[in-house]
Amino acid sequence: MLDRLFYEDKGVLLQNLHSVTILGYLAVLFALALLFSHPLYLAGIFLISALAVVTAEVLEKWEFYLKAGLWMALLIMVINPLVFHAGKTILWRSPTLPLLGNVSICLEAICYGAAMGIRLLAVLTIFCLAAAVVHPDKFLSLFSRFAYKSALVVSLATRMLPAAARDLANAREMLQLRGVDYGAGNLKERLKKYSWLLDLLLLSSLEGALQIAEAMQARAFGTGPRSCYRRELRRPRDLLCFTACCFALVFSCYAKAKGYGDYNYYPQLGVLVPHPASLILLGIILGSLALPLVLNWGWKHWPYLRSKI
Amino acid sequence: MALFEIENLTYFYPESDAPALENINLRIEEGELLLIAGGSGSGKSSLARLLAGLIPGFYGGKLAGRVLFRGKKLSELGPRLLNTQVGIVFQDPEQQLVMTTVEAEIAFGLENLGLPQGEMFRRLSEVMSFLGLTSLKQEFTANLSGGQKQKVALAAVLAMNPRVLILDEPTSQLDPLAADEFFHLVERLNKEMGYTVVLIEQRLERCFHLADRLAVMEKGKILRSGPVKEVARWEVENSLPFIPPVAKFFATLRIPSLPLTVKEGRKELKRLYSGLPALRKDQPRHHHLLPVQETRQGPGVVELKNVWFTYPNGKEALKGVTLRVNKGEFAVVIGENAAGKSTLLKQMVGILKPGRGRVLVMGKDTRTLSLPELARHVGYLAQNPNTCLFQDTVEEELRFILDNLGLEDGGMIDAVLKKLGIIQYRKTNPRDLSSGERQRVALAALLVAKPTLLILDEPTRGIDYRLKKDLGCFLAGLAKEGLTVVMVTHDMEFAAEYAERIIMMFDGRIVSDGSKHEVLGDSLFYAPQMTRLFKDFAEGVLTVREGIEKISANGDFGPCLATKGSL
Numbered sequence: 031m032l033d034r035l036f037y038e039d040k041g042v043l044l045q046n047l048h049s050v051t052i053l054g055y056l057a058v059l060f061a062l063a064l065l066f067s068h069p070l071y072l073a074g075i076f077l078i079s080a081l082a083v084v085t086a087e088v089l090e091k092w093e094f095y096l097k098a099g100l101w102m103a104l105l106i107m108v109i110n111p112l113v114f115h116a117g118k119t120i121l122w123r124s125p126t127l128p129l130l131g132n133v134s135i136c137l138e139a140i141c142y143g144a145a146m147g148i149r150l151l152a153v154l155t156i157f158c159l160a161a162a163v164v165h166p167d168k169f170l171s172l173f174s175r176f177a178y179k180s181a182l183v184v185s186l187a188t189r190m191l192p193a194a195a196r197d198l199a200n201a202r203e204m205l206q207l208r209g210v211d212y213g214a215g216n217l218k219e220r221l222k223k224y225s226w227l228l229d230l231l232l233l234s235s236l237e238g239a240l241q242i243a244e245a246m247q248a249r250a251f252g253t254g255p256r257s258c259y260r261r262e263l264r265r266p267r268d269l270l271c272f273t274a275c276c277f278a279l280v281f282s283c284y285a286k287a288k289g290y291g292d293y294n295y296y297p298q299l300g301v302l303v304p305h306p307a308s309l310i311l312l313g314i315i316l317g318s319l320a321l322p323l324v325l326n327w328g329w330k331h332w333p334y335l336r337s338k339i
Numbered sequence: 340m341a342l343f344e345i346e347n348l349t350y351f352y353p354e355s356d357a358p359a360l361e362n363i364n365l366r367i368e369e370g371e372l373l374l375i376a377g378g379s380g381s382g383k384s385s386l387a388r389l390l391a392g393l394i395p396g397f398y399g400g401k402l403a404g405r406v407l408f409r410g411k412k413l414s415e416l417g418p419r420l421l422n423t424q425v426g427i428v429f430q431d432p433e434q435q436l437v438m439t440t441v442e443a444e445i446a447f448g449l450e451n452l453g454l455p456q457g458e459m460f461r462r463l464s465e466v467m468s469f470l471g472l473t474s475l476k477q478e479f480t481a482n483l484s485g486g487q488k489q490k491v492a493l494a495a496v497l498a499m500n501p502r503v504l505i506l507d508e509p510t511s512q513l514d515p516l517a518a519d520e521f522f523h524l525v526e527r528l529n530k531e532m533g534y535t536v537v538l539i540e541q542r543l544e545r546c547f548h549l550a551d552r553l554a555v556m557e558k559g560k561i562l563r564s565g566p567v568k569e570v571a572r573w574e575v576e577n578s579l580p581f582i583p584p585v586a587k588f589f590a591t592l593r594i595p596s597l598p599l600t601v602k603e604g605r606k607e608l609k610r611l612y613s614g615l616p617a618l619r620k621d622q623p624r625h626h627h628l629l630p631v632q633e634t635r636q637g638p639g640v641v642e643l644k645n646v647w648f649t650y651p652n653g654k655e656a657l658k659g660v661t662l663r664v665n666k667g668e669f670a671v672v673i674g675e676n677a678a679g680k681s682t683l684l685k686q687m688v689g690i691l692k693p694g695r696g697r698v699l700v701m702g703k704d705t706r707t708l709s710l711p712e713l714a715r716h717v718g719y720l721a722q723n724p725n726t727c728l729f730q731d732t733v734e735e736e737l738r739f740i741l742d743n744l745g746l747e748d749g750g751m752i753d754a755v756l757k758k759l760g761i762i763q764y765r766k767t768n769p770r771d772l773s774s775g776e777r778q779r780v781a782l783a784a785l786l787v788a789k790p791t792l793l794i795l796d797e798p799t800r801g802i803d804y805r806l807k808k809d810l811g812c813f814l815a816g817l818a819k820e821g822l823t824v825v826m827v828t829h830d831m832e833f834a835a836e837y838a839e840r841i842i843m844m845f846d847g848r849i850v851s852d853g854s855k856h857e858v859l860g861d862s863l864f865y866a867p868q869m870t871r872l873f874k875d876f877a878e879g880v881l882t883v884r885e886g887i888e889k890i891s892a893n894g895d896f897g898p899c900l901a902t903k904g905s906l
Binding site: 037039165166167170171182185186188189192193197200201203204205206207208209210211226229230233234237238241242243244245246247248249250251252253254255256257258259260261 | 391393396397417418419422423426427429431433434435436437438439440442443446447448449450451452453454455456459460463477479480481492495496499688690709710711713714715717718719721723725726727728729739740743744770784788
């Protein structure tokens with residue numbers, strides 16, 4: 031089931047962008063999700079992230095993230111009004127409760143909790159998108175130029191994880207077929223049985239590590255200065271998407287500086303649209319962030335555009 | 340000048356008193372394909388590592404004598420220069436891939452050599468085109484099949500543009516089709532591209548004819564090296580097993596031309612039989628091998644009744660399988676990859692439970708039994724014995740299963756260790772043993788619990804002819820004593836020699852089930868070498884012994900047999 035969380039080639043444009051571009055796009059989305067506190071701006075970022083997930087054809091992955099995210103968002107919405115009482119619009123006041131005393135639920139705290147819930151969902155959606163569209167090898171290749179050894183260690187670990195998971199499942203079955211009953215015995219006995227699994231995994235991993243090290247030496251690893259193979263091409267789509275990201279970032283900073291990206295929840299809810307310019311700026315930011323998604327549509331349905339970007 | 344010259348070389352691994360290589364003298368000429376055969380632990384892999392500079396570079400140890408590469412001492416070549424001259428592909432494709440995708444994997448060695456981008460791209464594209472890997476460029480190495488992984492490992496080495504390719508049992512973990520494809524590539528690299536190849540291999544029937552020279556190793560020494568046919572004759576005269584059936588058959592008959600392939604052999608048989616026999620009136624015949632299990636007598640140890648099984652990913656692996664294996668039978672399951680063989684075994688063991696239908700072990704439904712309960716009746720040996728060896732000594736490994744099942748030793752440990760010839764390793768850590776010995780320890784750990792059903796998943800994969808013979812005789816002996824043995828193998832020669840019943844699977848169904856002569860004798864593509872050799876000349880020939888008997892009955896070849904007793 032965990033396989034569903036990892037990168038899978040769907041042939042969509044977001045997966046075919048240069049890693050700098052796609053990482054830039056994700057970084058901007060993530061930064062804006064943290065930067066803004068205005069509910070409309072947060073909802074806009076969530077909407078764009080959700081559309082990107084749909085565009086990347088990874089709804090089944092998103093479902094996994096949402097299942098956890100929605101519960102967490104709901105929890106924030108419930109706990110926040112219980113903990114924060116700084117709002118002026120009291121909706122309900124409880125009788126005196128043991129330990130808690132009088133608990134008052136105010137509209138402002140509910141709204142703030144809801145906004146934070148949307149922010150959480152947006153952040154989780156961006157993580158989901160990152161897992162679905164960033165090719166791990168391209169990502170590591172990008173960093174291997176200046177942090178080669180760290181990138182190699184991550185690559186080796188990534189490669190060995192599925193093998194270790196498979197070995198663990200095999201070892202568990204093999205031990206059961208040698209009479210090990212994991213359900214029997216007290217906690218200490220059961221822990222001991224599970225420790226045998228770790229022993230087996232450790233022994234196999236150590237032997238495997240030795241063989242990998244030998245294979246690396248046979249392929250000239252550590253014999254002198256090395257170069258870095260660049261496997262990615264820069265195309266017009268990268269320029270377009272990167273420019274759009276920069277555009278969105280600049281206008282976001284402007285919106286933030288003007289205070290349009292912020293919102294006063296306490297002590298009383300502020301005006302949702304203090305100035306028409308705030309909506310115009312939001313439109314420009316979302317439009318810029320939506321450009322890769324529009325290009326993705328063209329990439330799929332318009333061969334002429336595909337040939338040009 | 341020879342490409343490699345090894346003179347009076349002796350090598351000891353660190354902390355070892357016995358030499359891994361002893362007094363080796365060998366010349367490897369430019370452009371030749373040298374095949375190295377020998378048993379497990381004979382020093383073949385050590386020799387490969389020596390040629391690749393990994394001994395003593397990676398392993399350390401003591402070394403006497405010298406190794407020259409194009410007249411220069413190997414130790415005097417820098418590691419980087421050596422890596423551009425000699426490339427090595429190892430046995431296990433899983434344990435030699437470093438990166439996560441195919442393209443990055445092939446580029447890894449080139450990056451280590453510090454090559455410029457343009458040169459790396461050129462080499463990478465050429466190698467991927469030559470090996471047909473372009474479509475897999477972005478694929479994750481974890482998602483590749485064993486054959487594809489080994490091809491990627493070969494590509495990664497070829498991209499470094501070496502003069503010599505050292506292949507250390509490269510097909511031992513591959514299925515027959517992938518192995519054939521790999522050998523085809525090796526042949527092209529040697530014959531068309533001029534690579535010098537040192538091939539260490541156990542599947543000799545697939546590569547014997549490709550070699551220019553053959554070297555046979557034993558206990559760290561080269562017993563004999565020379566032209567393949569000459570060494571093959573010498574092997575037969577000295578009762579050594581490292582020779583494929585067709586060559587062994589003709590060497591035993593002392594045929595001067597010594598055919599190495601079925602094609603050459605049939606030409607020779609035509610001469611011996613004075614032409615191909617005329618087509619008989621009763622040909623072509625039609626066999627009806629299905630279903631035969633109803634005709635089998637005796638109590639069923641394991642019985643599958645209309646078993647269907649679908650994996651969670653939707654793949655339907657078994658489709659209405661009905662099968663009964665009786666007490667004391669030695670049955671072998673054959674078929675292509677993904678035919679459902681391993682799924683069938685896992686159903687018998689109880690690791691998987693049927694979606695529909697029933698699996699009965701000793702009359703009990705496996706769905707009502709837990710794995711530890713089934714362990715009292717069933718012994719299961721997985722492909723890789725390492726998955727179950729973790730105790731400090733061989734004895735503890737055997738005692739572990741006895742303790743888990745609440746059984747008394749009663750001298751069983753001694754008896755089983757003696758029977759398998761590993762009593763001397765009683766206090767040794769199983770992980771310090773060779774692969775063949777580890778397999779015997781894993782087998783002993785099953786037998787000590789006195790199972791009624793023994794199930795083995797490809798136990799012959801990667802083991803040498805001598806170990807195969809020992810294993811085959813041992814399993815046949817167990818079956819005679821009343822133990823039921825079911826195993827999966829791709830090794831038709833092994834099945835022909837030792838099994839009594841063959842079950843052929845295809846696409847989740849049993850397509851043929853009968854005695855080995857019924858199933859293999861009439862098989863189009865699963866027939867062993869000797870059956871293909873004797874096709875149309877004589878029926879019922881699966882093994883070299885049967886071939887010799889047919890020939891002896893046919894003419895005057897009896898007196899000229901080299902070593903009939905060794906067959």
